Amino acid sequence: MMKVLMIARRTLNSSPGGDTVQINSTAQYLKLLGIDVEVFIGDEEIDYSKYDIMHFFNIIRPDDILPHILKSKLPFVVSTIFVDYSEYEKNRGGTLGFLSTILSSDKIEYLKAIARYIKNGDKINSKYYLLKGHRASVKYVASKANLLLPNSHSEYNRFINKYGVTTPYLKVPNAIDKLTFSDNIKPNEKFKNHVISVGRIEGRKNQLNLINALKDTDLFLTIIGKPSPNHIGYYNECLKLIEENDNMQIIDHINHNELASIFKASKVHVLPSWFETTGLSSLEAAIMDCNIVVTPKGDTEEYFKDLAFYCQPDDLESIKKAVMEAFNQPIQNSLKELILKEYIWENTAQETLKAYNLVLNK
Incomplete structure (x- = not known):
C-alpha cells in the first residue's frame, strides 16, 4: 500500500481557510482509493522512513516546507496554492502599503515573516529561509519538487512567469463534497434570500468593502468566518460597521453541514477578494443553488467562465452592482452541472494519485 505524508502550514487548524478543506478532503478521498495518508503540521517531528512520498501545500509558505525537504530524501510534490498578495498590499495603506509600492512582493512576504516572528513569536523554522529570503526559498522548493x-x-502560468522555474505540473482542481453539499439538504430558513460571504476575515478577502457596498441596500448580508490572527484590527473595523447596520451580521466559522443548509436558503454568495486561486466557498455555494459573485483577480475565470457575476474589489459600485444583478437573476443551473462534472473530490483524489504514480514510477 502506498504511504503518503501530507504536511501543512502550522496554522492549518488554528486559522482555518480553503486550504484546510483542500488538505483534509484530498486525504479523505485518497483513503477511499486505498491510499494510506497521514497529515502533519509543519513544525511536528516526523519519521520520514515510514512513507513513500511527501505532499506539501502552500508554496508561499516555504519556511514550513524547507526543513522537511532538507532532512528527508523522499520525493515530493507541492500543491502550490499560489496566492498573490501584491495588489492587496499596495491598496491596504499604512506602512506595509507604502513599502509595497517600493519593494517586491517577495521582499514584503519576507518582512511579514520577520514581523510575525517579532510580534507574535511565530518561529522561523529554516536557516535557509532566514539567510536566503523568500524568493530564493520559493524557487528552491519548486526546483526540488518532482511535480x-x-x-x-492559470495558477501554474502565473507561478512560472514570476519565478522562472521549469518544474513539470499536473492540474489538480479544487472541489466540493457532493455528499455534504447535496440536494437532500434542508434549507435553514433563517437565511432565506440572504447574501452570504464565507471566508477567513482578512484584508485580502475584502469584507470591509463588501459591507460598505451593501450597507445602504435592503439586502441581508451574513459574513461567516474567523478573523485571521494577523488581521484583528481589520476584523474589528468590519464588526464595528456591521453593528451599525440591522441588515448585517458576522458568524464565526461553522461546520460544513450547517454551512450547506445556510447556502441552500441563501440567494447569493460573494467573494469580492483582491485575489482568489478558486474560492472553495464559491464552488460550495454554487452547488447549493446560490448565484455567485467573485473577483476576476486570480484564477476564478478558469473555473467559473461566464457563469458567475464578476466585481472589482476596489470599486464599491462594482461590488454592489454585481451583487444586485446576482440577486435578481435566476439561479445559474449550468454552473451547478459544470461543478458536478468537473469539480468533485473524487476527481481531485484521482488526479492526485495520478501525480503520485507519475513521481514514484519514473
Missing part, C-alpha cells in the same frame, strides 16, 4: 500540483493552468 507541482496547481489548482488550475
Whole structure:
C-alpha cells in the first residue's frame, strides 16, 4: 500500500481557510482509493522512513516546507496554492502599503515573516529561509519538487512567469463534497434570500468593502468566518460597521453541514477578494443553488467562465452592482452541472494519485 505524508502550514487548524478543506478532503478521498495518508503540521517531528512520498501545500509558505525537504530524501510534490498578495498590499495603506509600492512582493512576504516572528513569536523554522529570503526559498522548493500540483493552468502560468522555474505540473482542481453539499439538504430558513460571504476575515478577502457596498441596500448580508490572527484590527473595523447596520451580521466559522443548509436558503454568495486561486466557498455555494459573485483577480475565470457575476474589489459600485444583478437573476443551473462534472473530490483524489504514480514510477 502506498504511504503518503501530507504536511501543512502550522496554522492549518488554528486559522482555518480553503486550504484546510483542500488538505483534509484530498486525504479523505485518497483513503477511499486505498491510499494510506497521514497529515502533519509543519513544525511536528516526523519519521520520514515510514512513507513513500511527501505532499506539501502552500508554496508561499516555504519556511514550513524547507526543513522537511532538507532532512528527508523522499520525493515530493507541492500543491502550490499560489496566492498573490501584491495588489492587496499596495491598496491596504499604512506602512506595509507604502513599502509595497517600493519593494517586491517577495521582499514584503519576507518582512511579514520577520514581523510575525517579532510580534507574535511565530518561529522561523529554516536557516535557509532566514539567510536566503523568500524568493530564493520559493524557487528552491519548486526546483526540488518532482511535480507541482496547481489548482488550475492559470495558477501554474502565473507561478512560472514570476519565478522562472521549469518544474513539470499536473492540474489538480479544487472541489466540493457532493455528499455534504447535496440536494437532500434542508434549507435553514433563517437565511432565506440572504447574501452570504464565507471566508477567513482578512484584508485580502475584502469584507470591509463588501459591507460598505451593501450597507445602504435592503439586502441581508451574513459574513461567516474567523478573523485571521494577523488581521484583528481589520476584523474589528468590519464588526464595528456591521453593528451599525440591522441588515448585517458576522458568524464565526461553522461546520460544513450547517454551512450547506445556510447556502441552500441563501440567494447569493460573494467573494469580492483582491485575489482568489478558486474560492472553495464559491464552488460550495454554487452547488447549493446560490448565484455567485467573485473577483476576476486570480484564477476564478478558469473555473467559473461566464457563469458567475464578476466585481472589482476596489470599486464599491462594482461590488454592489454585481451583487444586485446576482440577486435578481435566476439561479445559474449550468454552473451547478459544470461543478458536478468537473469539480468533485473524487476527481481531485484521482488526479492526485495520478501525480503520485507519475513521481514514484519514473
